[in-house]
Each structure stands twice: as structure tokens, then as C-alpha cells.
Amino acid sequence: MLLEVRKSTLKGRVDIPGSKSHTIRAVVLASLAEGDSLIRRPLDSLDTQAAIAACRAFGAGIDTSDPGLWKVRGLAGRPRTPDNVVDVANSGTTLYIVMGTAALCREGYTILNGDAQTRRRPADKLIAALSDLGADVFSTRGNGMCPLVVRGPLRGGKTAIEAITSQWVTSILLSAPCAEGETELRVTKLNEAPYVRMTLDWLERLGVRAEYDDAFTRFRIPGGQGWKGFDLPVAADFSSATFFLVAGAALDAEIELTGLDMHDSQGDKAVVDYLRAMGARIEVDEAAGALRLKRGQLRGAELDLNATPDALPALAVAGALASGTTRLLNVPQARVKETDRIAVMAAELAKMGVRTEELPDGLIIHGGGLRGSAQLRGHSDHRVVMALSLAGMAADEMSRIDTAEAVAVTFPAYVELMRSLGARMEMRAED
Secondary structure, eight states: OEEEEEOOEEEEEEEOOBOHHHHHHHHHHHHHSBSEEEEESOOOSHHHHHHHHHHHHTTOEEEOSSTTEEEEEOOTTOOOOOSSOEEOTTOHHHHHHHHHHHTTOSSSOEEEEOOTTGGGSOOHHHHHHHHHTTOEEEETTSSSOSSEEEEOOOOOEEEEEEESSHHHHHHHHHHGGGSSSOEEEEEEEESOHHHHHHHHHHHHHTTOOOEEOTTSOEEEEOSSOOOBOOEEEOOBOHHHHHHHHHHHHHSEEEEEEESOOTTSOOGGGGHHHHHHHTTOEEEEETTTTEEEEEOOOOBOOEEEOTTOGGGHHHHHHHHHHSBSEEEEESOGGGGGSSSOHHHHHHHHHHTTTOEEEEETTEEEEEOSOOOOOEEEOOTTOHHHHHHHHHHHHHSSSOEEESSGGGGGGTOTTHHHHHHHTTOEEEEEOOO
């Protein structure tokens, strides 16, 4: 699909949908729980549907007939070996987390695969760590990527991991409590630390024991644990809110975002601080769970995005619309997401007259504005498509973004919600 975008003025209120990261953790934990669970206000997207399909393949009963209340019948820590290949589609989060789930199966082999982008995402160090803990895991192509074959059981033991993505640590934290013995995990490097905090928050809510230091470098997780089913809501998604935050700060806009909890563990709430550092006018009403934004005069800033790699595409657009130079730094993992987002954003912004410089771990953007019309590639990356739509709303002439259907991976309602604010954008079939 093509997304056609024209210069827009935005005004109004948007209720931000549930978090993808929280929803996937809730689905996996409910599937491993004993008894029934209720997940309130989940996000229904292609990524979360991939997690549901995977957990169903392991034997969990999941009823999603009510979009606001999912019901899960858990497996009491004993997933069953799937009858067929588990296809995680485009969801890297699902792939990494259910590698740990597959390692809990006590007999047979689980085969995990995904789409072309997922088959390019590295899993080598998680393969090694799960193997240290008793599982038999290998890549069929011998390159540390999908397709993967996993055989349990996960016995526990000692391992170390260099976590270029926090999802590898989350995979171990969610599966180790159900292993036969105790797990000791040493993390030699950790990107995206707030997502580990999110995982630990879920475990602590459910009474699962895990010991760890403040820097998340050492963990001790007793094995043989279990937890009961739960009834919990999913927090609104700051990663999705990022696109509205940048729109409110950088475009002709006056908008209010509702449903957000500034005390939640999501790392992308830091986007509020990033934009304030660039001069944005953002009012936080914690009592109402609302953020109010009016366009400000943005200026360049130096931002460390190690904890918030998903924000890079949108902040690259903010940098293009700011005065001066913006440096997005310390985010090497942005190169191994659905796309190499550093290279992709540099290439697409160049089509709109923006000068950038790539770093091994970041992007320098020389601001001053955008021009249209542009034929832009979305690269089948949901966050790239949404970021480029922000650029399109700032340019004087119409922009067209291809592979725009990718927004459904995490934010199916994106175009509809932007249009509700007055955005001039429309999905069209490609010729």
C-alpha cells in the first residue's frame, strides 16, 4: 500500500493504544501460568497476533473474541511441543521470547521461523545462552538466524550473554523460573535496559522470584517456580505515542495524548524529555494521564538513544525540522531491527533535502526543514513508515510512502488516529 501525505495542521485528542511490549509479555506469562488469566486493554496488532499464534502452538488456550479483554488458559509452566513450524512473522520480540518457551518443552523439537526481515535478525548469543542452560538450539543455516530448532528441557545453570537487544535477557528471565534448576545469568553488555525493568516488573507482580543487581549485570533465578493466572491491564504504548509527540512538537499542531502513565517502566517515555531538550512545549498532567503539546521552535540536541532505539526514526524527523544539528547516539542496535534504521532514515531524508551523517552507532541530522514532493520507501518497516509520514505532513508538497501496510505490525489505527486530528493522509493501493 501507498501512504499519500500532504502538509497538515493537527488539533485534537488521541487515546494512545496499549503497549506491544507489555501485551506480548502478558500473553506469554499468561500462557505459562497455572489457570486462567484476563488481559485487559491489550494491543491487537500483527506482532501481538504473532505472539498469540505462537503461544497457541505451545498449547495455551487464548480467546481474543473480545478486543478489550483477552482470556488465556495457561499451561502451568509445561508448554507442549508444537505440531508444526511456529511462524513468528515479523515479530522479533516474539521470536526471541518464545525461544525460551520452546526450551521448556520436555520432548521433541520446535522449529521457529519468520518472514524475510526476521530471518535476518541475529539470535546467536541467545542460542549460546540457552544451550549453556541445557537446551539444544541451532540455526538450520548455521548463521545464528532463523529458521531455528529448539529442544528442551531447560535445566538451569550458569551462562553469560552480551545483549545487543534486551529481548535476549527477557527470554531467559521469562523461561528460567520454569526450568528444572537455578539459573545464574551474567549480562556483559545490555542495550535497552528499561525493557528488562519491564520484564522484571511483570515477574514481581506475579510473585516470581529473581535476584539481580541495580545495573542488571547479574541475575539469579530459582527454578521450579510457577505462578497463578492474573487479571491485569496493559499500559498505553509510549513507542506509539512517540509519533504523536513528535507531531505535536514539530508540526503545526495543538494536541492532547491520553492514557499514558509517566511512572510506567517503558523506556520510550524518555521521548518527552528528549523533545523538551530540543525546545518542545509539553505539559504533563499525571493525574489525568495526559500530555498536551503545542508546536515550539525546536533546536538541535545531542541525545543518547541506547535505551530507546525505536524512537530513532521519529526523532530523526524532529532533527530535520529543528534548527541546528541533532545527534542521535549510542544506538548500534538500531541497525539490526526490522531494517538498518540508521541507514534507511539517512537515505529517505536525503530525498527530502536533509543532510545527514551516519555513524556506526548513530545518526547526525543537519536541520532546517524538509522539501517535497518525495517518493519515499517505507522498507516494510512500521516505524520508518510512520516517521516518514511525519516528514510528509511538514513538507510543502505531497509525499508518497510505499509498503505502508507495515504500520499494522504495531499500530493498526495509526492513520485513522492521525486523520482524526486533521492529518491529510490516505492509504491507496499501489499501481
